[in-house]
Amino acid sequence: MEPAQDAKGFKQDFMKRWTPYFKKRYVLFFIVSIVSLVIPFIKLNGNHVFLLSFDRKQLQLMGVAFDMQEFYLMPFLLIMMFMFVFFLTTLGGRVWCGWACPQTIFRAIYRDFIEGWLLGMHSRRNKQKSAKMEKLENKAKKVVAILIWTLLAFVAASNFMWYFIPPEDFFAYMANPSEHMVLLGFVGGVTLFLVYDVVWLAENFCIYVCPYARIQSVMYDNNTIMEIYDDKRGGVIYDQSGHKIADKPSEGDCVGCMACVNVCPTHIDIRKGLQLECINCLECADACAPVMASLGKENLIQWTSYEAMETGKTKIFRFRIIAYIVMLTMAFSGLLLMGSKKEHMLLNINRTTELYAVKDSGIVENHYTFLFQNTDSKEHDYYFEVVGNEDIKISRPTEPFKLNAGSKANKVVVLYTDKEIAKNDRKDTPIAIKIRSFAVDDKQKIVVERDAVFFYPSTEVLNEKKAK
Numbered sequence: 001m002e003p004a005q006d007a008k009g010f011k012q013d014f015m016k017r018w019t020p021y022f023k024k025r026y027v028l029f030f031i032v033s034i035v036s037l038v039i040p041f042i043k044l045n046g047n048h049v050f051l052l053s054f055d056r057k058q059l060q061l062m063g064v065a066f067d068m069q070e071f072y073l074m075p076f077l078l079i080m081m082f083m084f085v086f087f088l089t090t091l092g093g094r095v096w097c098g099w100a101c102p103q104t105i106f107r108a109i110y111r112d113f114i115e116g117w118l119l120g121m122h123s124r125r126n127k128q129k130s131a132k133m134e135k136l137e138n139k140a141k142k143v144v145a146i147l148i149w150t151l152l153a154f155v156a157a158s159n160f161m162w163y164f165i166p167p168e169d170f171f172a173y174m175a176n177p178s179e180h181m182v183l184l185g186f187v188g189g190v191t192l193f194l195v196y197d198v199v200w201l202a203e204n205f206c207i208y209v210c211p212y213a214r215i216q217s218v219m220y221d222n223n224t225i226m227e228i229y230d231d232k233r234g235g236v237i238y239d240q241s242g243h244k245i246a247d248k249p250s251e252g253d254c255v256g257c258m259a260c261v262n263v264c265p266t267h268i269d270i271r272k273g274l275q276l277e278c279i280n281c282l283e284c285a286d287a288c289a290p291v292m293a294s295l296g297k298e299n300l301i302q303w304t305s306y307e308a309m310e311t312g313k314t315k316i317f318r319f320r321i322i323a324y325i326v327m328l329t330m331a332f333s334g335l336l337l338m339g340s341k342k343e344h345m346l347l348n349i350n351r352t353t354e355l356y357a358v359k360d361s362g363i364v365e366n367h368y369t370f371l372f373q374n375t376d377s378k379e380h381d382y383y384f385e386v387v388g389n390e391d392i393k394i395s396r397p398t399e400p401f402k403l404n405a406g407s408k409a410n411k412v413v414v415l416y417t418d419k420e421i422a423k424n425d426r427k428d429t430p431i432a433i434k435i436r437s438f439a440v441d442d443k444q445k446i447v448v449e450r451d452a453v454f455f456y457p458s459t460e461v462l463n464e465k466k467a468k
Ligand code: SF4
Pocket: 227, 260, 263, 264, 265, 266, 267, 268, 269, 270, 277, 278, 279, 280, 281, 282, 283, 284, 285
């Protein structure tokens, strides 16, 4: 960043940067940070607004808990996420990078707030101090800045973890760190990465590491809104092959002050045109505005589209944008539809290896293993019934059983019949049945139905058994 023009103090230096786009971005940074911190604590119906818990094997979304076996929602979420990124990039270029990306926000906190506003590291040289003294002081300030950021990076790393480990569990685990070394190592690792990333890697992350930078340019079209240097008014600085002609054009309004270049966090010259490194922060536009205003002219760097530069208007609703809106709507409808089909309990039915058992009294039994899972946020008593065949009855278990929220239980189930429900001399008869399982205290909401088969022996087997 360019040193301030006067030496009245670092807070004044910071306030000088409190320009229109800068102000709007920082307000949004603040909102995004608060929302990210608060979301993991918000609960609806006892569940989180968003939690992808590997521990509980659950996705909690808008207060509804989805079990691993219900992860059919994930594709819809992923499709929505990708579609939204494509939509946003086509519409507003790298607007995410400049306005809401954690990397940009972290850099703003470290560079502008800690180093700049708090420690005054970007202020103009104090002539009353020797260069050696000032160098030493800056080194000490750098250490302090890194320490402060390390503390904040730890909060950010913990905040990241709260989307995977609910805060209530996280704090309980952290209170007993010796038993949760993996978690501690993970938080420590993310913290260290954030320190390295924000302090040393800086905007190089956006240029060389982030994959989004590589793919974004293919989504741009003539109507994409981005920061554009108006070379018709400003004058040409670079030739067709990208070689610089001069800092100041021979013709045009650009005075070659380099304010736009000096302020750029990715160290590029916007006057060269669209570049992969540009993160859409608009600091160059803010830097050029007062220079041009002092000459009574309009800003040479604008947040607009090439189409608007030519025709005066950006076409928002074009084919690509409409296609993304349609796909987003479809994915969102799919998410709502599938989400509304959420079952508050799960039931898997497996047969035991034995097909059936015939008792001396002629009673025929079939044995099963039922896996019940309570996916609701409260405990319930569960039981089940055979639907559509009154002759098949339950022998075991004889009573409802309790299941805590989120827990599962394997139950041995015996169904029997004392009636002749099929007649085939030589072959066993498979009879399709339906099992309806429910929470005794909420039969309306917590109920599932599953298909199963009851095997009835052939007359030959029955007669053999009776003859013994
Ligand atoms: S050219 Fe530099 S200062 Fe301008 S928007 Fe892009 S990254 Fe920001």
